[in-house]
Amino acid sequence: MTQMRVSEAASLLGVSPDTVRRAIDAGRLASTRDGSGRTVVEGTDLAALAQQQAHPAEVGAVGASSARNQLRGIVTRIVSDTVMSQVDIQAGPFRLVSLLSTEAVEEMGLEVGSVAIATVKATNVGVGVPA
Numbered sequence: 001m002t003q004m005r006v007s008e009a010a011s012l013l014g015v016s017p018d019t020v021r022r023a024i025d026a027g028r029l030a031s032t033r034d035g036s037g038r039t040v041v042e043g044t045d046l047a048a049l050a051q052q053q054a055h056p057a058e059v060g061a062v063g064a065s066s067a068r069n070q071l072r073g074i075v076t077r078i079v080s081d082t083v084m085s086q087v088d089i090q091a092g093p094f095r096l097v098s099l100l101s102t103e104a105v106e107e108m109g110l111e112v113g114s115v116a117i118a119t120v121k122a123t124n125v126g127v128g129v130p131a
Helices: 008-013 017-025 045-051 102-108
Strands: 002-005 039-042 070-080 084-091 095-100 115-121 124-128
Touching: 002 008, 002 045, 002 102, 008 039, 008 070, 017 039, 039 045, 039 102, 045 070, 045 084, 070 095, 070 102, 084 115, 084 124, 095 102, 095 115, 095 124, 102 115, 102 124
Parallel strands: none
Antiparallel strands: 002 039, 070 084, 070 115, 084 095, 115 124
């Protein structure tokens, strides 16, 4: 399973590390300690919290856009068959869904709780993993 420090979890949720710590203290997000004694959270737990907190902003009028739109988020769901997979990513308040080959999902090691980068162009969403 993917584990991440409080600061990375906060970055993925678009909140401060203190907000993540408050979620842990309130029992909304489970945590453990890593080998160095740092507080860490499971990616699957963070994915569930991201979905609960997702409140998309109103779109409004679009003045200009670019094919270089990249959104860093967390994988919240994967549905696969032998050929194709559906990968859902929660990037802040945005839920993105990508259809890609099951082979690509396996090669990238994607699983619920993985950090992923969605690149949006027209109606296509490409998925990558951080270097």
